Amino acid sequence: MTDVQSIDVQSIDAPGADVRSGAAPSIGPRRPEAVDRLVVHPVPDGVPLNTSFSVKARTPGGDWRAVPVMRARTRTVDERTGAGVVRNSSVANLDFTGTVEVEVTSSKGAIGSARIRPLSYGIPYEVGGDTVHLSLTEPRNLSVEADGDLHDNLHLHANAIEEPRHEESDPDAPDDAPHVIRFGPGIHTVPDEVLKVPSDTTVHLAGGAVLKARVEFTHVENARLTGRGTVLGPDGGILVAFSRNIEIDGVLVLDPRSGYACTIGQSRQVTVRNLHSYSSGRWGDGIDVFSSEDVLIEGAFLRNSDDCVAIYGHRWDYRGDCRDIVVRDSTLWADTAHPVNIGTHGDPERPEVIENIVLSGIDVLQHREPQIPYQGCLALNAGDGNLIRGVRIQDVRVEDFARGQLINLRVMANRYNTAPGRGIEDVYVRDLTYDGTRAGTAILAGYDADRPVRNVTFQNLTVNGTVVHDAMEKPGWFLTTDMVPMFANEHVHGLRFLDAVTAAATTTPEITGVGEATATAGYAFNHLVTATALPTSFGAEGLPRGLAVDRATGLVSGTPAEPGIHTVTVSATNAVGTATGSLELTVHHP
Template identity: 50%
Template sequence: MNTPLSRRTALQAAGATALAAGLSGLTATAARADDDNSAPKLVTYPRPSTMPTNTSFKVRVRTAPDGDWATLDIWRPQLEEINATTGSGKVLNTSMVYFDFQGCVEIEVTYLKGGTTKARVRPDALGIKPELGGDTLVFTLDEPRDVVVQINDEIFDCLHVITNHIDPNPPSADDPDVLYFGPGVHTVTGNVLTVPSGKTVYLAGGAVLTAQVFFKDVEKASLTGHGMLYGGPGGVLCEGSKNIRVQDVIIMNPNGYAGTFGESENVHVRKARSFSSKGNGDGFDVFSSTGVVFDGCFMRNSDDCFAIYCHRWDYYGDTRDITIQNCTLWADVAHPINVGTHGNTDAPEVLENLVIKNLDIVDHREPQMGYQGCIALNPGDSNLIRNVHIEDVRIEDFRWGQVIHMRVMYNTKYNTSVGRGIEDVYVKNLSYTGTHANPSLFLGYDADHGIKNVTFENLVINGLVVADSMKKPKWYMTTDSVQWYYNEHVTNLTFLTTAEAEAAAQ
């Protein structure tokens, strides 16, 4: 059914039955405590019957310690694995549940295929140790977090648990400034929903919109709610727009990027989640934009989770003031974060003032050496990357790739000129624990296109604090201690302990 935007009342009616079912997810404790904003509460949402499911798990949740159990509907994101011999991609099914809560919840997960010998809840930095009995594990969350439950180290046949705070002030479906989609599956003509200035697209919990949301030359518009964008030509497309907000939505299995932001300004993306399996299935890509913040996102993608560029296609101009923070990243293909590939050889551009902070990178798999790096700074097309601050990044043992990769490049597949350089990069409190990392590479192109002024403070590799002052043979480079490499076109590469950095700052 094609649904005109003006028929919000029809959208309400279509979702009324599903909404009633979802409200059954309110625990008895919450129902008795409507007037107590601090009381534990739980809200679950039904999966529309036409949406695909997966059968590996049974999941129940309740408010701790003794609320009524609610069984959650299982959703089926799809993921991709690349065959390193043929280059072909294999699409694999995985599982996801989502719900909202206040207080503390207990989650019970049963692996229906049996044979469970171990269970893990990631990111590891959260310190969640599930109680395992047979094929059932139990763990608690004391605030909304997005986590992955792995059984027997399964990479794809795992469970993604997506959680939100309960929305205290959801918009009214009758609000003339709201394009409201209630629970159920919705389509729009042409599979693209164009959002006017000043309007909010609201996807209620349990809503599925099979379309791309398009912000074109608009201001003060938003996409919010605890529902889902599914399929469509892409997730979010934002061009030439200002003061745009995207919050809480799940973007599942798009036929393109989860989000494209071109020639836009002051964009805030908070707690968006993305799953992809298609070729070039990037998460969020930024082109020639200023003041873009990604905060609290969970990204599992079949290409770069985040890609930050200048000119490409019809987007022109510098990219600056970009922040990626408080996110969890899982790149089944390519990079968790990639910066600098695309630019304008005829009118060189700059990528500057980038902040990458408080991240958990749980996986990275890329067989091609030139496209590795949990964080990659790769200027091509006469781009200059400068003023980059990376802090509090925790990297778990990924499958295939590098911890960090900095290379001034001329990749003839994508570039028409060599990048101008990389300068003024500060990396603080980056840690990696694992055994699968290839050597990290720092490669200037030549004397005129180099890398300069890169400082690591408190770099920790498998528990070893890497510093120029560390004990080593006097003829060794500091990077030899962790099997990293830099060439002769890298100048002023420094490794400090925290104490040394603090002393130098005085």
């Protein structure tokens, strides 16, 4: 039970706007079953704005409405001095269903060329004078760039309209209702700039709400942070530590003064959905996961001044293995360091395992790292006694980046750890695409004979339109790795490059992992189906209402609706056959 009156909240109110229209669209496709609806959230006075772009939006045939543009800051490193170069950029947010038209106007005058990324979305647009016009029919996180400027660009977050949970939207609930802390439009502060969220509590940041505080979930369970509001400028925006059943959904973390946008330490059953973060600090990571299990990161847009997503073992007070982590359908932009970094930190005295990691449906927009030992859009760097195993990287699209490597798999020790890792094994990279000219030579390297890289399979690796595989046409004295290009040292064993149709496995899968799991009714749940022999699809039958399986990743996720005990048949399939197993799933009362 939460007594919201015990929290001293200071607010500056601001109004919101909700516009609906049923008129026919004038530009772009439209799903006839969707009702056109647009919500534009205010930005309260006192929040920094940026004037490089003005934005307006409308439903087809409706009136144009101004969309506020907030200031975000980015940071790159001057390669000559090591000094940080901080620049202003722009962020605009809107919510919609159906179709929305958006116009983005540059204050610098006529636009010679424009680009909307991720390029994989294929967003159609028109440029007229100083304005880019586009139309959307589904939620997207986009970068709108004029004349190749990657710093003074506009980040557009076109979200789905939020569907409030019952406890957030109950019109009869008093303002001090237990279990819910509500922040309406306006600027809010709390004592010591830290909001400690109790168990069984939802913190809801409405659109237009700006909270100047770190949000902490420490030693709690069954708690949430939701809404379309902003966490602005605290030290380390969101902290989840020693907790269970935590959900973060829809918020923007803007320019933490120090620390990461979101830290997950020694916790279980954590879901981070549709998080947007921007940072300009020296250690300005996006989402870092330490010694945790059953974590889902999805729909994120992370532009950070250090690693975007990092997955580690021990650091600080967090200890233990890290497993069953899924990052999917997200966009990563690292102005420094890695878009993805796995394995650097651990405990050499009590070695840990980082396993069952899935990266799926990822767009990488930038990687800019001048230091060769810290390069890699996708970096699996086993240090501090860590063993990295069971990693699946699939359907990842890397656009041309400023400086670095496409992939870096190394057992190593660097200045951020005290010992090399134990190894990297069983890595399956499928449908990885890179289009560009600036990638340096990728590196795969074991540390020594006892700490190797083993059993790495690339399938349908496509570099500038060419599929790199062991049977490709090339000079007979060339290695397949030369065609990437990639360097693999003598401590790399079982490295394969396959085309799209060659079977990656020669044996039927075997289901691995636990045979039982627990969930809580009304709270997000994640369970990753894992198997040997490189499965290409997964299944789950007998799931309770509210849960579904992602056949591409094996992730069972959702929010179970009611308590009960369920026997679920899970499956994994490859070209040879299908394996099944039984999962006993117990859904408890909240």
